[in-house]
Amino acid sequence: MISMQNDPQPTDLGDVRVANRAVVLRHVRVHAPCSRADIAARTGLNKATVSSLVGELIERRLVRETGLTENRIGRPATMLVLDGEPYAALGLQVGADELAAVAVDLGGNRLLTWRRAFAAPAATPAETVRALAALARRATARVAGEGRAVLGLTVGVPGLVDAAGCVPLSPALGWRDVPLADQLRAALRDPDFTVAVDNEANLAALAEQRHGAQAGATDLVHLTGGAGIGGGAIVDGRLLRGSRGFAGEIGHLCLDPTGPACACGRSGCLEALVGLPAVVRRLLPDTAEDGPVTDFLPELDRLKALAGQDDPTVRAGLAETGRHLGHAVAVLADLLNPEAVLVGGHLATLGPWLLPAARAELAARTLAPEAGGCRLEASTLGGTAAALGGATAALATVESGRLPAR
Amino acid sequence: MISMQNDPQPTDLGDVRVANRAVVLRHVRVHAPCSRADIAARTGLNKATVSSLVGELIERRLVRETGLTENRIGRPATMLVLDGEPYAALGLQVGADELAAVAVDLGGNRLLTWRRAFAAPAATPAETVRALAALARRATARVAGEGRAVLGLTVGVPGLVDAAGCVPLSPALGWRDVPLADQLRAALRDPDFTVAVDNEANLAALAEQRHGAQAGATDLVHLTGGAGIGGGAIVDGRLLRGSRGFAGEIGHLCLDPTGPACACGRSGCLEALVGLPAVVRRLLPDTAEDGPVTDFLPELDRLKALAGQDDPTVRAGLAETGRHLGHAVAVLADLLNPEAVLVGGHLATLGPWLLPAARAELAARTLAPEAGGCRLEASTLGGTAAALGGATAALATVESGRLPAR
Numbered sequence: 125m126i127s128m129q130n131d132p133q134p135t136d137l138g139d140v141r142v143a144n145r146a147v148v149l150r151h152v153r154v155h156a157p158c159s160r161a162d163i164a165a166r167t168g169l170n171k172a173t174v175s176s177l178v179g180e181l182i183e184r185r186l187v188r189e190t191g192l193t194e195n196r197i198g199r200p201a202t203m204l205v206l207d208g209e210p211y212a213a214l215g216l217q218v219g220a221d222e223l224a225a226v227a228v229d230l231g232g233n234r235l236l237t238w239r240r241a242f243a244a245p246a247a248t249p250a251e252t253v254r255a256l257a258a259l260a261r262r263a264t265a266r267v268a269g270e271g272r273a274v275l276g277l278t279v280g281v282p283g284l285v286d287a288a289g290c291v292p293l294s295p296a297l298g299w300r301d302v303p304l305a306d307q308l309r310a311a312l313r314d315p316d317f318t319v320a321v322d323n324e325a326n327l328a329a330l331a332e333q334r335h336g337a338q339a340g341a342t343d344l345v346h347l348t349g350g351a352g353i354g355g356g357a358i359v360d361g362r363l364l365r366g367s368r369g370f371a372g373e374i375g376h377l378c379l380d381p382t383g384p385a386c387a388c389g390r391s392g393c394l395e396a397l398v399g400l401p402a403v404v405r406r407l408l409p410d411t412a413e414d415g416p417v418t419d420f421l422p423e424l425d426r427l428k429a430l431a432g433q434d435d436p437t438v439r440a441g442l443a444e445t446g447r448h449l450g451h452a453v454a455v456l457a458d459l460l461n462p463e464a465v466l467v468g469g470h471l472a473t474l475g476p477w478l479l480p481a482a483r484a485e486l487a488a489r490t491l492a493p494e495a496g497g498c499r500l501e502a503s504t505l506g507g508t509a510a511a512l513g514g515a516t517a518a519l520a521t522v523e524s525g526r527l528p529a530r
Numbered sequence: 531m532i533s534m535q536n537d538p539q540p541t542d543l544g545d546v547r548v549a550n551r552a553v554v555l556r557h558v559r560v561h562a563p564c565s566r567a568d569i570a571a572r573t574g575l576n577k578a579t580v581s582s583l584v585g586e587l588i589e590r591r592l593v594r595e596t597g598l599t600e601n602r603i604g605r606p607a608t609m610l611v612l613d614g615e616p617y618a619a620l621g622l623q624v625g626a627d628e629l630a631a632v633a634v635d636l637g638g639n640r641l642l643t644w645r646r647a648f649a650a651p652a653a654t655p656a657e658t659v660r661a662l663a664a665l666a667r668r669a670t671a672r673v674a675g676e677g678r679a680v681l682g683l684t685v686g687v688p689g690l691v692d693a694a695g696c697v698p699l700s701p702a703l704g705w706r707d708v709p710l711a712d713q714l715r716a717a718l719r720d721p722d723f724t725v726a727v728d729n730e731a732n733l734a735a736l737a738e739q740r741h742g743a744q745a746g747a748t749d750l751v752h753l754t755g756g757a758g759i760g761g762g763a764i765v766d767g768r769l770l771r772g773s774r775g776f777a778g779e780i781g782h783l784c785l786d787p788t789g790p791a792c793a794c795g796r797s798g799c800l801e802a803l804v805g806l807p808a809v810v811r812r813l814l815p816d817t818a819e820d821g822p823v824t825d826f827l828p829e830l831d832r833l834k835a836l837a838g839q840d841d842p843t844v845r846a847g848l849a850e851t852g853r854h855l856g857h858a859v860a861v862l863a864d865l866l867n868p869e870a871v872l873v874g875g876h877l878a879t880l881g882p883w884l885l886p887a888a889r890a891e892l893a894a895r896t897l898a899p900e901a902g903g904c905r906l907e908a909s910t911l912g913g914t915a916a917a918l919g920g921a922t923a924a925l926a927t928v929e930s931g932r933l934p935a936r
Contacts, residue, residue, distance in 0.1 A: 140574035168546035170576060284898055292899060343773040355865070359765055359772075366765075366867020367749040368903050373864040376897040388897060458779040459761070459865055461772020491782040491794060492690055493698060497774050 215514020329356030349469025450485025621920020735762030755875025856891025
C-alpha cells in the first residue's frame with residue numbers, strides 16, 4: 125500500500141505567506157511555549173520569515189510573548205504562546221426541539237454554552253432565522269462585554285448545505301432552497317465577522333476531531349441523532365466534503381424498501397427508522413395524541429425509564445432500531461473504513477440499549493474482519509457537538525493563516 | 531462552508547527535505563521547462579535550498595538540464611525538465627481471466643502494455659504468485675534492456691489489502707490471508723525496487739486521476755468491473771484509504787436481501803448481482819454447461835451482440851443489472867458526493883445497455899438534487915486501468931520526494 129499525495133502547490137507568494145502563517149500558528153498552538161528559533165528549526169522556515177510572521181501575529185494579538193525564557197546555553201529566547209484573550213468564535217446549531225450556541229477562544233476553550241427551546245421543524249425558515257439571529261446577538265454581546273472580538277460564526281443544520289451556505293434541502297426541517305447564510309447575515313446587519321453555514325454532522329465531526337474521545341483520529345465518523353440522521357466524516361485528517369459539499373449524507377440510505385414513509389418522499393430510509401421522531405412515534409405511540417411533538421426531552425426520559433425497567437416492547441424496539449443503525453454503520457465501515465463511528469443525540473442517550481444490537485449487526489455485515497477495526501461508540505460531546513464544531517470551524521479562517529478583519 | 535486543514539506538520543529536518551524535494555519535482559513535472567529561480571519564486575523555498583535539491587535530483591537523474599535559456603532580461607538561466615530516460619515503474623493487475631502489466635516512465639508515459647490469459651479465481655494463490663512473478667520478470671527485463679532502472683512495482687488485486695501488502699480477504703479470488711507482497715518479493719528474489727500490493731480499484735482511481743477523462747478531478751470514484759466490483763475513491767485530491775486501508779469496499783453492499791448467494795457468504799451483494807460471473811451466469815445460463823468459465827471475453831462478445839440485436843431477455847437483464855448498479859452508485863453519491871463515477875471492465879463494455887438504467891436509478895435514489903452533480907460514465911482507460919494505476923503508484927515514492935535506491 126502506497127501513500128500518495130497530490131496536494132495543490134502554492135500558486136503565488138501571498139498564498140505561501142498565508143500557508144506559512146498557518147504553520148507558525150499551529151506550531152505555537154501545539155508546542156507553546158516555544159521560541160522563534162524553535163519554530164524555524166522545527167518547520168524548516170527560515171528565521172527571517174518566522175520573525176516577520178510572528179511580528180504580524182503579535183501585532184494582531186493572535187500570539188503573545190511571555191516572560192519565560194528557555195533554559196539553555198547562549199542568549200535566552202523570548203517564548204511565545206497563543207493569545208487567548210482578544211478573540212472568540214461562535215457556533216450555533218438547529219436541533220429538533222432547541223437551538224444551541226457555543227463560544228470558544230483561540231485555543232478552543234469553551235466560553236459559553238447556551239441551549240434554548242425552539243421547534244425548528246414546526247417553524248418557518250424565516251422564524252428560525254429570527255431565532256438564530258437573536259441567539260447570535262446575545263452571544264456576541266456577551267463575548268464583546270468580556271472585551272473579545274468575534275472571529276466568526278458557523279451554524280450547523282441537518283440537511284444539504286452548499287458552498288454559499290444555502291440549504292437546498294433539509295427533509296428533517298422541511299426546508300428547500302433556504303439561503304440561510306445570506307439571511308442570517310442580513311438579520312445580523314452584515315457583521316464584521318464571517319457568517320457561515322455547514323451541515324451539523326460535519327461540524328460535529330470537527331468537534332470530535334478536536335475535542336472528542338477520539339480527538340486526533342485521522343479517520344472517524346460522527347452520526348448525529350435527532351430529527352435528522354447525518355454523517356460527518358474525517359478522512360485522512362480532513363473533513364470529507366465532496367465536490368459540492370454534500371458528502372456524508374447517510375440519513376436517506378434505504379435500509380428497508382417496505383419500511384415506513386420518510387420525509388424525503390421515499391420509504392425505509394435510515395432517518396425514517398432511526399431518527400428521534402420515528403423512534404418516539406414507534407415506541408411511544410400515545411405521544412402523538414396531543415399533536416406533533418415539539419419537545420423530545422420528556423419522551424427520551426420516558427424511553428430511558430422504560431428501557432431501564434426492562435419493558436419488553438421498548439427493549440425489543442430499541443434493539444431493532446439498533447440493528448438498523450448497525451446496518452447503516454456497516455455501509456460506512458465498508459466505504460470509509462474509519463477507526464470509530466461516534467453517535468450523538470438520542471443515539472448516545474439510548475446507547476446502552478441500541479449499541480449492543482448495532483455492534484452485532486456491524487460485525488455481521490462489514491466485509492472486512494472485525495468491521496475493519498471500526499469501533500461504534502456513543503459520543504462524549506453531549507447535545508451541543510455541532511455548535512462546538514461550529515465554533516471550531518469559525519476558528520478555521522484564522523488557523524488557516526488568514527488574519528482577522530480589523 | 532469552511533475549508534479546514536489539519537495536515538500533520540513536518541517533525542524533523544529530514545522530512546522537510548523530502549517534502550521540499552517533492553515540491554521541486556512536482557513543480558518541474560507540471561511547469562517544465564523551468565529555471566531554479568522560477569522554482570524558488572513560485573514555491574517560496576529559498577534559492578540555496580532549491581539549488582541543493584536540484585543538484586541532488588540531477589545527480590540521481592530524476593531531473594536534467596536542457597540547453598534552453600529563458601528569454602528575459604539579465605543573465606540567461608539553465609532550464610530544467612524531468613529526465614524521462616533512466617527509470618521505469620511497473621504495474622500489474624489480477625483480473626477474472628487475465629493478468630496485465632503496464633510500465634511507465636517518470637513522466638507517466640506508457641512504455642509497455644501486456645495482457646496474458648490467466649484464470650486467477652480457478653488458480654491457487656501460489657500459482658498466481660508464480661504467474662505474476664514470471665510476468666514481472668519479463669517486464670523488468672524488457673525495460674532493463676532499454677537501459678532503465680525499475681523504481682517500483684505495484685500489483686492490483688480485487689479484495690482487501692492491508693498496509694503490509696497482505697490480502698486478508700478476496701471473495702472474487704477466493705483468497706484469505708495471502709501475504710502477496712512478501713511472496714512476490716521472495717519469488718522475485720528480493721529485487722532492489724519496491725514491491726507493493728494495493729486494491730485494484732484504488733489503483734484504477736489513481737489512473738483516472740492522472741490519465742483518465744476526468745484527470746485532475748478532486749473527487750471521483752472508479753468502480754471496477756470484472757470478477758469483483760471494487761470502489762476506489764479520490765477525495766479532495768487524495769486516495770481514500772481509511773484507517774486500515776480497506777476503504778471503498780462497495781462490492782458487498784447488500785442491495786437485495788432475497789438476492790442470489792454471494793462468494794462472501796451473504797446474499798444479494800452488488801458483486802453477486804452485477805459482477806461479471808454473475809451477469810454471465812444469469813444472462814447466458816448455457817455457458818456453465820462446460821464447467822466454470824475461465825475466459826470471459828467470448829461471453830462478453832456474445833452479450834454485446836445479443837444486446838445489439840435487441841434480444842429482449844438480454845436487454846431486460848442488462849437494464850436490471852444497470853438498476854442495481856445505479857442503486858449502489860447512489861449510495862456512493864450520497865456518501866462521497868463525487869463529480870463522477872467511472873465504471874470499468876465489463877461495466878464499461880456493456881455501458882450502452884447498463885448506464886441509462888443506472889443513471890435513472892442514481893437520480894431517483896440520491897438525496898441531493900441531480901445526484902449532487904455526480905455523473906456516471908464508462909471509464910476510457912480500458913482493461914488495464916489498475917495496472918496503469920499500479921505503475922502510477924510505483925512512481926509515488928519518488929514523487930513524494932524520496933530518492934530511488936542506488
